[in-house]
Amino acid sequence: MEKVKKQRHPLRVILIIVLCLSVLGLNVYLLKDKIKFTGTPSTETWAATDAYDASKYVTMTKKNGGDFKILQLADTQLSDAYKDIKRTFDIITQAIEATTPDLLMLTGDNVAGLLNGPKGYLLVSFLDSFEIPYAAVMGNHDGEGLYDIEKMGEVYASGKYSLFVKGPDSIHGTGNYGINIADENGEIVYALVMIDTNRYRTYEDGKNGYDYIYPDQIAWYEWYIKGVSETVYGSYDPDGGKVVKSLLFHHIPLPEIDDIRSEIEGADAPKAADAFREDPCPPLLNTGMFAKVTALKSTTHTFFGHDHVNMINYEYQGVYFVYGAKTGPCSYYDADRQGTTLITIKNDLSIGVEFLLV
DSSP states (O other): OOOOOOOOOHHHHHHHHHHHHHHTHHHHHHTTTTOOBOOOOOOOOOOTTSOOOGGGSEEEEOOTTSOEEEEEEBOOOBOSOHHHHHHHHHHHHHHHHHHOOSEEEEESOOBOSTTHHHHHHHHHHHHHTTTOOEEEEOOSSTTSSSBOHHHHHHHHHTSTTBOOOOOOTTSSSSOOEEEEEEOTTSOEEEEEEEOOOOOEEEOTTSOEEEOOOOHHHHHHHHHHHHHHHHHHHSSOBGGGTBOOOEEEEOSSOOTTHHHHHHHHHHSSOHHHHTTOSSOOOOOSSOOSHHHHHHHHTOEEEEEEOSSTTOOOEEEETTEEEEEOOBOSSSSSOOGGGBEEEEEEEOTTSOEEEEEEEO
């Protein structure tokens, strides 16, 4: 009787390749300063005087009378350990099967380590298998390996179902872009805005810390909000109800997270105090992003990750700050805070947030 050959699952084959590359990691590490895969900067430019054109941005459709569901994947941070990658993928798979989302949103530190490029392609291949659109922002770790941040942008954009774009090269960051949500009549009802919080910097006082959102990015954000609102209403007038509501996605929390921590931990709410299990790590300089958010009166929620064991959904000055649940065991984590975050744009355009823990 002829023996039947066992077929290998394509994903397992890719994982084996990644592990083989990891064995060679030390040799590659010794040559890391001589080996670097660099990407090509975006050809897109932007100026504040440009006219906003909604047709240049992806528009997804929200069914009339239905919900639009976004599944946030925070700090997947794929490591070199097969069991951790498998566990992360299992968590994502279970969450997708349970929620049937319309969009997957990765909020930075999607991969980490020297072999960031191969693991990025692995992540893209895995997400493509669900045939669900997905978007991403960059974290501080995404471009630390052999692939620079521009090259990683090309990796994330390579997927068949990927909506990631690098955005304008004329402003700081890789991955500043927007996605609009329209009803079945084609009218935009919500905007999703992705902002790159950049990586690291040395400040004027000599301190090293995380980088910040730059003034040109804030100007672009304002231009986007006003532009999409004028497209829908003919003018931007938030006090008159003429503003498109929006959700903001980024990786590093805004500096106001320290004020939120003080406010939460100072309240008579013991359970709320457990929200912060580690010190938040925002940039050392406040460049005014949140001040612009509150002034424009568009963004209702801002979603981020970065600090793996913090988890909140807290309203501050009219805007909800949401630390997404850490997705998977890659890098440090708390076992009772592994999972995903389900964001629902409801029929009445209110926003639901649910932590799906495993």
